[in-house]
Amino acid sequence: MKQLSQTHAEVQAERLATLARDCLIDEARLSPKPGLVDSRGNGAHHDLSLALMERSAHSLTPTFLQLAQQSWQRPANIALRETVGRLGREGEQQMMKATEGVNTHRGAIWALGLLVSAAAMLGESASAQQIADTAARLARLPDSAAPKVFSKGLKATHRYQVPGAREEAQQAFPHVMTLALPQLLRSRANGACESEARLDALMAVMTSLSDTCVLSRAGMTGLNAMQNGARAVLTAGGCAQQAGREALARLDAQMLALNASPGGAADLLAATLFLDRVSQPASCSI
């Protein structure tokens, strides 16, 4: 019996890891995304490409697998937080090795890593909200082994007095749970095709996120342009409408002109796709 349940845990861990990797790849390929790497090209980036993003996503499968294995049916406590922190940092090293030093997915390792752990902690039949709440409990616990780094994200949150990636997770992913996931479902229900619904979900995040990547590269001007431009896309009916697609093209041009790339919003789209699929049978994924 013990043998059977261990095998079952292993199968579930593999499913979660594969799902997380696939969500990163689907996010990277989704087009046209403003300022971001997509199937058309490198967006506002000189050191990123779609091939690099995909290589990075594949390099992270073992990290997601270990996170799921180590978190399986465990409670949120400091011992688990420290294990998850160590695995996350090792994942960042794997990513850097695969990309020869380019930061492709640091924010995504954080968000998806916590969500993979949370899904494994809860076992199979959890809702998206339960998974996000469990991930938040883990993110709020201290990790004594975490190095003190004054990162770009921290600098931006201090300078502009806004929340960043840490707070997003600690508050149970409000941009995913109250904006992106409802928008994804609404756009699908209104007849948008899957890629249009995903772009609408990305726009929903961008209407409100204080994306520290955008702030670092383009300041408050860039952030305001991102939020207003995304709002214009949704007000025009979203990406299933001609007017919405035109507003999206204007936003893309503006992000490129400002050298702005909403990498944090892209990570949260991947997190949205993960929560959408993990709380449903596998047959619902595209």
Ligand SMILES: CC(C)(COP(=O)(O)OP(=O)(O)OC[C@H]1O[C@@H](n2cnc3c(N)ncnc32)[C@H](O[C@H]2O[C@H](COP(=O)(O)OP(=O)(O)OP(=O)(O)O)[C@@H](O)[C@H]2O)[C@@H]1O)[C@@H](O)C(=O)NCCC(=O)NCCS
């Ligand atoms: C908590 C950490 C995420 C660290 O956060 P912090 O803010 O201190 O550090 P950063 O290194 O700046 O990483 C934050 C990344 O999170 C994404 N992000 C930005 N804003 C938000 C937001 N409001 N909400 C959610 N997520 C957000 C974003 O990641 C994406 O952008 C990356 C590319 O960034 P960019 O700055 O453009 O890249 P660079 O090459 O550095 O600069 P350029 O030359 O291009 O200008 C890309 O990685 C995307 O993923 C932010 O970058 C976390 O890392 C941490 O503490 N980890 C410790 C380990 C741990 O405990 N793990 C547990 C779970 S596994």
Ligand SMILES: Nc1ncnc2[nH]cnc12
């Ligand atoms: N598609 C993308 N382009 C640039 N940065 C990103 N970070 C996460 N996804 C990204």
